[in-house]
Amino acid sequence: MNTGMQITGMVSEARQKDNQITYVSMHEAKFQLFDQAPHLIGTDGLRGCYVVLIGSRHGAILAHIGPWHIAADMLQVENLYAATREAYFTPGEVWVVAGQVLDDSEMGKAAERGKAAIMGKLAEMGLPNVPSPGYSFHWWNPEHQPSPEFKDKGTVYAGRINGKYQAWVENRLLFEWN
Secondary structure (H helix, E strand, O other): OOOOOOOOOHHHHHHOOOOOOEEOOEOEEEEEEOOOOOOEEEEOOOOOOEEEEEEOOOEEEEEEEOOOOHHHHHHHHHHHHHHHHHHHOOOOOEEEEEEOOOOOOHHHHHHHHHHHHHHHHHHHOOOOOOOOOOEOOOOEOOOOOEOOOOOOOOOEEEEEEOOEEEEEEOOEEEEEEO
16 A cells, blocks of 8 residues: 655664664664664664564664564564673663554454564563553554654664663654663
8 A cells, every 4th residue: 555655754864874773674673782883773664564672771673574474573583682682681671562553454453463473472582571562653543544744653763862772663752771
């Protein structure tokens, strides 16, 4: 479905500059240390996808998970977490699951099943305390119409921003690590 979405905000601005962001495309999972350039990791264009962010003040794993390849995409997350867990993720870390649910449509039912699969995998990885239900993107309203455009719509990013370690979902600051 072409919604005419125009991506604006922090992620799109950083992508236009060299080495300003570790960009995560659909079906990718990446890790970024916040004390090494580019200090920021992010994704955009999220509509019917999920995103998993596992973060601490040291760095973050970010995955842009397509609705039909959840198991394969989560395997990337699991492998990255296993490789970085001891060095960068200590007790008190933050992890976020974000996705959208489209009411009682077929996509909405798939979204609920997908969210359950992701939550289950995170629990298997030793991350059982993911906030539930997570975060629903501001994409659809009850009439299944795209929501109005706004800066950072459909984005998730984390990193060292203005000297602080932060995680953002759309235009909302979710976490700030000291």
